[in-house]
Amino acid sequence: MPDRVLSLADAAVGAVLLGSGAVAWTGRRRSHVGLLMAMAGACWFLGSVFPGLVFLHRGPLVHLHLSYPIGRLHRRPAAVVVLVAYVAAVYEGFVRTPWLTVGLSALVVVAALDVFARTSGPARRAGRSALAAALVFAGVLALGSANVLLEWGADRAVVLVYDAAVCLVVIWLTVDLLYGRWSEATVSDLVTQLGRRTDTAGLQAQLARALGDPGLTLGYWVPWQHAYVDETGRRLEVDGRTTGRVTTAVENDGEPVAVLIHDPSVLDDPKLVDGATAALRLAVTNARMRAEVRARTAGVAASRRRIVEAADAQRRALEAELATGAQRHLAQAGLHLAALEAEAGDELRAVLPEVRAEVATALRELAQFAQGVRPQSLTAGGLGAALPLLAGRAGLPVAVAVGVGRLPPPVEAAAYFVCAEALTNVAKHAAATSATVEVVAEAGDVVVRVTDDGRGGADTQGSGLRGIADRVEALGGSITVGGGAAGGTLLMARIPAEGAGSDGDRERGAPYEDRDRGRLDADPRRLGAAARGGRLRGSGDR
Incomplete structure (x- = not known):
């Protein structure tokens, strides 16, 4: 039993x-x-x-x-x-x-x-x-x-x-x-999955599983074509009557968003269909918004880069105009005064030295102004020529190591002014006895490191560093400020070489020759992304 x-x-x-x-x-x-x-x-x-x-x-x-x-x-x-x-x-x-x-x-x-x-x-x-x-x-x-x-x-x-x-x-x-x-529960599960998505790839498969129709087709509305297209971009015929299937349109505020072509049995569960279309509307709308944000962000980054490049071009033009204009005329005036002094009488000869001194002072001040705009040495010889001269005016011993050759003008200018601002801060605030400047190429980026043996700390919100950081970040780079390995301060700037090239250079994909380390190629597949977000971090206030 x-x-x-x-x-x-x-x-x-x-x-x-x-x-x-x-x-x-x-x-x-x-x-x-x-x-x-x-x-x-x-x-x-x-x-x-x-x-x-x-x-x-x-x-x-x-x-x-x-x-x-x-x-x-x-x-x-x-x-x-x-x-x-x-x-x-x-x-x-x-x-x-x-x-x-x-x-x-x-x-x-x-x-x-x-x-x-x-x-x-x-x-x-x-x-x-x-x-x-x-x-x-x-x-x-x-x-x-x-x-x-x-x-x-x-x-x-x-x-x-x-x-x-x-x-x-x-x-x-x-x-x-x-x-x-x-x-x-099915709709809630579907919304949870779609909420994690940042695009519409694979969306059709998820909807097909949720609605239980392996043959479901999803079409996206393309306004400029006035038609629906599938995930591969092919135009869709939305009249499903000829194939025994039905269509469910998805709209947002009266505007078409997408369309579902599915088996008629799907409509047997109206709650599931309504929930799935609501989730689809949310997913497609979010994907579009993210795409627009990415496009706007890329546009802002490109606009900032163009502003920096335009400003740098204006600096180069102004520097050239000063060199060929005012500076040349003042130099010639000094020569004329020297010749006149040899032939002038005693009364005039007593006044000419003062005039010559004023002309020399004006020429010197104009040269210093031109250095601030863009040094002639940078235009003529690049960082390898300009940084040793900059170090010589720093007021303390500075070791310079330049491991790159000629770079795009905006990159050279950004790297130069990073070094200039860093050495100015070292001389004014660090109480350092020596400093080091190093410029190298790493993974397609130009990396600038300025270290000192001073008391450490830096005013990251000061107008000098903040302005330099804005310039670097506009080129897709970043600046970090922290302590050096042996004390003092380490300022490091990383600038994508490709991201700062001129429009013509980027269109041609022209390489920039590096005499010491091969070359920095402008191919974006080999260089750091130009649009990486910049950052400025500090270890304290100097």
């Missing part, structure tokens, strides 16, 4: 699993829950025929509880637990290991709580049934293991409790799936 009861209970559980799977699949084809129930039923009967597979049904049941009501796993911990359940089900059929079942039940509880804690809104309300079912199943697993480990001797009772729990849980989930909040 007891054997007959257990046999009837065993057959009843298998029938309930297969029947519930068929009902769930018929009522909710877009959910994989019915397939998992049917798989568990098939494994249940296989275990009755082949004793080594007696626990095989546990894998699909754990999968069911951790993926309900969608039938798909989205949490990595849950996926790991399901994999462990399938492996343990096969292993324990041949090697009886009660402690393995205890561990599996604990993992199921932890994974179920994790899935439930990560859901919100309608998905959380639907997840209550899944959490309760998972806890019940984990409980009966632990009960069976406890019966073996503690030697209770209640095998028959434990088996009947296990069978009853499996039947009740599966029937409960089937009813909840058909009459509960499955549609809301």
Whole structure:
């Protein structure tokens, strides 16, 4: 008699699993829950025929509880637990290991709580049934293991409790799936996934899974073409009547956004369709907004770069005009005065030295002004010629190492004025006895390092450093200020060589020759990105 009861209970559980799977699949084809129930039923009967597979049904049941009501796993911990359940089900059929079942039940509880804690809104309300079912199943697993480990001797009772729990849980989930909040949970899950996206790649596949239509086609509205296009950019024919499919238009404030071409059966669940189209509208709108922000950011960066390049071109023109104009005329005036002094009378000869001194002073001040605009040495010889002269005027010993050759004019100017401002700060505020200037090429960037052995600290908000940082950041670079390895201050500027080239240079892809280290190529694939965000950090106030 007891054997007959257990046999009837065993057959009843298998029938309930297969029947519930068929009902769930018929009522909710877009959910994989019915397939998992049917798989568990098939494994249940296989275990009755082949004793080594007696626990095989546990894998699909754990999968069911951790993926309900969608039938798909989205949490990595849950996926790991399901994999462990399938492996343990096969292993324990041949090697009886009660402690393995205890561990599996604990993992199921932890994974179920994790899935439930990560859901919100309608998905959380639907997840209550899944959490309760998972806890019940984990409980009966632990009960069976406890019966073996503690030697209770209640095998028959434990088996009947296990069978009853499996039947009740599966029937409960089937009813909840058909009459509960499955549609809301699906939409909530879809919105969560789409909310993480920054573009529309793969959006069609996600919608197809959510709506249960593998043949679903998604089209995007292109205003300038007045047509819908698919993910590959091909024009779509949205009249689905000729193919037996229907179209669902997605609009935003009366303007077309996208269109879904799908099977007519999708419309059997209006809540799911409405939720999916709302999620699609949100995803496409967000993608467009992000694209516009990226375009505007790139436009602002390009505009800043053009401003710096235009200002640098004006500096070069002004420096050239001073050199060929006012400075030349003053120099010639000095020569004329010297010649006049040799021929002048005593009265005039007494006045001419003062005039010559004034002319010399004006020439010297004009030369200093020209140095501030853009040094002639930088224009003529690049950083290798200009930085040693700059170091000679610093007022303290400065070691200079230039490991680059000629660079685009904006890059040379930015690097030069970084060094000039840094050495000015060192001389005025650092109380240093020496400094070092190094300019090298690293990974397509021009890197400027200025170090000193002073007391450290720097006023990062001062007008000098802030102005230099703006210039560097406009070229796509960055400036950092911190402590040196041996004390003092380290100022480092990193400037993308490609990002600062002239428009003509960038169009031609012209390389900039580096006499000492090969060359810095203007190819953007080999250089640092010009649009990387700049930053200015300081270690204190000087």
